[in-house]
Structure formats: C-alpha cells, structure tokens
Amino acid sequence: MLQGTATSLEVFFLTLLFAVPLALPVTAGRMTKNRILSTVTKIFLLIIRGTPLMLQLLVVYFGPSLLCIWINKEFGTNIRVTWPRFLAANVALIINYAAYFAEIYRGGIESIPQGQYEAAKVLGYTKNQTFFYIILPQVVKRIIPAMGNEVITLVKDTALVQVIGVSELLRVAQETQSRLFSFMPLFVAGVFYFIMNWIVEAVFVQIEKKLAYYK
Amino acid sequence: MNRAGLRMNQSEEIIRVENLSKSFGTTDVITDISFSVYRGEVLGIIGPSGSGKSTILRCVTQLESVSGGSVTICGKQLVKDGVYADRKAQRDIALKVGLVFQNFNLFPHYSVLKNITDAQIHVLGRSKDEAEHTAMQLLTRVGLSAKAANYPCELSGGQQQRVSIARALALKPEVLLFDEPTSALDPELTGEILAVIKDLAEERMTMVVVTHEMAFARDTSNHIIFMDGGVIVEEGDPQEVISNPRQARTKAFLARFNA
Numbered sequence: 001m002l003q004g005t006a007t008s009l010e011v012f013f014l015t016l017l018f019a020v021p022l023a024l025p026v027t028a029g030r031m032t033k034n035r036i037l038s039t040v041t042k043i044f045l046l047i048i049r050g051t052p053l054m055l056q057l058l059v060v061y062f063g064p065s066l067l068c069i070w071i072n073k074e075f076g077t078n079i080r081v082t083w084p085r086f087l088a089a090n091v092a093l094i095i096n097y098a099a100y101f102a103e104i105y106r107g108g109i110e111s112i113p114q115g116q117y118e119a120a121k122v123l124g125y126t127k128n129q130t131f132f133y134i135i136l137p138q139v140v141k142r143i144i145p146a147m148g149n150e151v152i153t154l155v156k157d158t159a160l161v162q163v164i165g166v167s168e169l170l171r172v173a174q175e176t177q178s179r180l181f182s183f184m185p186l187f188v189a190g191v192f193y194f195i196m197n198w199i200v201e202a203v204f205v206q207i208e209k210k211l212a213y214y215k
Numbered sequence: 216m217n218r219a220g221l222r223m224n225q226s227e228e229i230i231r232v233e234n235l236s237k238s239f240g241t242t243d244v245i246t247d248i249s250f251s252v253y254r255g256e257v258l259g260i261i262g263p264s265g266s267g268k269s270t271i272l273r274c275v276t277q278l279e280s281v282s283g284g285s286v287t288i289c290g291k292q293l294v295k296d297g298v299y300a301d302r303k304a305q306r307d308i309a310l311k312v313g314l315v316f317q318n319f320n321l322f323p324h325y326s327v328l329k330n331i332t333d334a335q336i337h338v339l340g341r342s343k344d345e346a347e348h349t350a351m352q353l354l355t356r357v358g359l360s361a362k363a364a365n366y367p368c369e370l371s372g373g374q375q376q377r378v379s380i381a382r383a384l385a386l387k388p389e390v391l392l393f394d395e396p397t398s399a400l401d402p403e404l405t406g407e408i409l410a411v412i413k414d415l416a417e418e419r420m421t422m423v424v425v426t427h428e429m430a431f432a433r434d435t436s437n438h439i440i441f442m443d444g445g446v447i448v449e450e451g452d453p454q455e456v457i458s459n460p461r462q463a464r465t466k467a468f469l470a471r472f473n474a
Binding site for chain 2: 113115116118119121122123124125129133134137138141213214215
C-alpha cells in the first residue's frame with residue numbers, strides 16, 4: 001500500500017506543478033480579443049469541463065493507439081504507439097485541472113477594479129508591469145479560497161487514474177482488501193485521503209493568513 | 216492676490232486642447248472643447264454630473280482616446296486632428312501628466328511607502344534609496360510620514376487621497392489633474408485634501424481640478440470653466456463666473472451655492 005500511496009502523491013504533485021502555470025496561457029486565450037483564439041479556448045473549456053474526467057483519462061491513454069490502428073488499416077502502415085500509463089494519467093489530469101484553474105484565474109482577474117489598471121497606466125507602468133506587479137498579486141489573494149476547493153478535489157480525483165491501470169492508493173487498497181478479505185485496507189486508504197486533505201486545508205489557511213495583511 | 220492677473224502674464228502653455236470631441240458610440244460626451252492651461256496656474260472645471268468634465272481629464276491622460284481634435288502637452292503634440300502621435304511619444308507625454316482619482320485607486324497590496332516608490336523605481340528607473348527619499352519627503356509634506364509602513368486599508372479616505380497625491384507628485388509631472396478628488400470623502404476629510412491642493416497652488420504647481428466644491432474652485436483657481444452637455448458654457452475669472460455668472464445655465468447651476 002505504501003507504493004500506491006507514493007503513486008497517488010506523485011500524480012497529485014505533478015498535476016499541481018504543471019496545471020498551475022499551464023492554466024495561465026489558457027486564461028490568456030480565454031480573455032484575448034482575438035476572436036479565433038478565444039473561440040478555440042472556449043470550446044476547449046466546454047469539452048474539458050463538460051465531460052467526465054474518467055472519460056478523458058481513457059481517451060488520452062487509449063486514443064493514440066486506437067488512432068494508429070485506424071491509420072494502419074486505412075493506409076496499410078504499421079505504426080505503433082505505446083504510451084506509459086503513468087504519463088498518460090498525468091497528462092489527462094493536468095489538462096483537466098488547467099481548464100478549471102484557468103476559469104478561476106479569469107474570475108480573479110475580472111474581479112480586480114478597473115481603477116487599478118487606470119492608476120497603473122497613468123503612473124506609466126507598461127502592460128506587463130501592470131499585470132505582474134499590480135494585478136497578479138491581488139488576483140492570487142482573491143483566488144486562494146477557490147483554489148483550495150480545487151486542490152482538495154484533486155486529492156480525491158487521483159483515485160480515478162486506476163481506470164487506465166495505474167496502481168494508485170485506492171486500487172491497491174481494493175486489491176489488498178479482496179486478498180485479505182478484510183475491510184481494513186479501504187479504511188486505511190480513506191484515512192490517508194482525509195489526512196492529505198487536512199494538510200491541504202491547513203496549507204491554504206496559512207496562505208490566506210499570510211495574505212491577510214491587506215484588504 | 217489677483218490670480219486672474221497671473222493668467223495674463225503666463226506664456227508657457229502646459230496643456231493646449233483644441234476642438235476636442237469624444238463620443239461613445241452615437242453619444243457625444245464632449246463636443247468641440249478648447250482651452251489652455253499655463254505653467255503655474257490652477258484651472259477649475261465645474262458643472263453638473265455627466266457634463267463631460269472627467270472625460271476631458273481622461274482624454275488628456277490617455278485613459279480614453281479622443282474622437283477628434285488636438286491635444287498638446289508641453290509643446291508636444293499628443294493628438295493632432297484626431298490622429299495620435301507614435302507610441303513612444305504617447306508614453307513620453309503620459310509621464311508629464313499626473314492624475315488623482317476620485318476613488319484614490321491606491322495599490323492595496325503595497326504599503327503606503329511602496330505605493331509611492333514603486334513607479335519611481337519601475338517607470339523612471341530611480342534607485343530604491345532615491346525613491347524612498349523622495350517618498351518620505353512627499354509624505355512629510357502631506358502630513359503622513361508616520362504612516363509610511365501602513366497599508367492603504369488602514370488609512371482614512373482623506374489619508375488615502377493624500378497618499379495618492381504624493382504618489383502622483385513623486386513622478387514630478389508637469390501638470391497634476393484632479394478628478395473630483397473629494398467626492399468620495401465626508402466634509403471633514405474634504406478639508407484636508409483641499410488644504411493640500413491649496414498648498415500646491417501656492418507653490419505654483421500647474422493643476423486642473425474638476426470639482427463640486429464651488430468655494431474652493433473660486434478661491435484657488437486662476438481660471439474657471441463651467442461645462443454642461445459636453446460644451447463649455449461659460450469661462451473666465453473665478454470670482455466672475457461663480458459669484459456673478461452671466462449665462463442662464465450657469466446661474467441655474469450655481470443658484471443653490473449663491474443663495
């Protein structure tokens with residue numbers, strides 16, 4: 001079960017590590033005045049947020065090989081793609097979470113009063129300076145509660161990667177349960193998720209406290 | 216002191232606005248406005264809400280783009296007959312003009328000191344020491360040196376507005392514009408802001424003040440513009456315009472004040 005726990009933690013941290021920055025360009029795409037780019041981004045967000053994460057995991061993992069089978073059949077080629085489960089699981093989760101984070105970022109950015117942009121412009125800040133010095137720090141503070149929610153959900157969503165055969169905690173617990181004919185492994189897994197989220201919660205409370213020096 | 220007399224003696228134009236117009240969609244907000252502001256003088260702009268007073272300031276500070284007309288700042292053409300200068304010129308001109316907002320618009324995540332130093336460092340490229348030195352001088356001047364380490368949310372509205380004046384002055388603008396600087400404040404706090412602006416006027420800071428404080432406009436400005444419906448209805452000597460208006464619309468607007 002220790003191995004399963006480690007896998008779950010890896011999926012959790014890798015998703016967080018990549019989805020948090022990847023969501024920024026998605027936000028930019030969603031908010032741009034370029035109609036084509038913003039439409040493409042909107043469709044992307046609609047699909048990702050409108051279909052089950054479990055389905056997305058299956059598509060990311062099996063999609064490339066199914067595509068190869070079709071191509072080989074149509075064109076008589078013999079291409080093969082193998083795609084490590086663990087990598088596929090992370091890619092799917094990162095894409096999914098980047099979509100949710102991006103919408104949270106957008107909400108945060110749009111909640112900053114127009115006056116902040118105007119003050120920065122009149123003081124001579126460039127657009128980049130305005131975003132990184134004036135807007136972004138205020139956005140971070142505003143989105144912390146919503147991000148806390150998402151991260152807690154992510155802890156639990158790591159359990160879904162078992163649908164493509166990744167041996168994460170819950171799957172290992174289930175296997176151990178049927179082998180030992182005992183309820184204990186599932187209970188232990190539940191306690192693990194709970195403690196993990198307890199820690200996540202505590203971390204977010206700390207961040208909120210740290211940013212509470214201004215209103 | 217005869218402030219109107221001062222106007223005649225001035226020759227250096229800091230702001231020249233010619234035939235300025237601005238419309239949002241099909242709504243004309245200001246139509247064919249022309250005026251000048253000379254070095255060392257205070258121009259007061261009064262008029263009912265929605266008359267286009269703030270829009271003028273927003274066009275001069277490039278927060279809005281004009282629909283037509285010309286704006287020249289310190290001899291440099293920002294926009295000529297509705298056509299803007301290149302971006303570099305726009306930026307150079309922007310740095311000559313400071314603006315104080317009705318709602319202060321301080322940066323809430325920065326301390327009072329950092330609100331004043333940050334643009335000096337990032338925009339003008341001053342060293343941190345130099346920026347802090349300037350900031351402390353200005354804070355002393357507006358009576359808030361003890362609040363340097365505080366955050367804007369810990370200050371009263373009047374104090375926040377004084378910080379925002381210091382923030383604008385730190386960049387050494389050629390002219391400072393005030394967009395109803397006391398409209399978000401109660402009468403007690405209004406006084407402290409007006410005192411600061413009066414001090415600046417005495418030091419010959421060039422300023423344009425959009426305000427509903429008639430007594431203040433009369434006593435502090437060298438020249439008054441009364442606007443209504445996007446046009447200048449009446450302008451001239453502050454005493455004359457406010458205490459003894461000629462146009463019927465100005466009389467009606469000032470009726471309560473002069474009663």
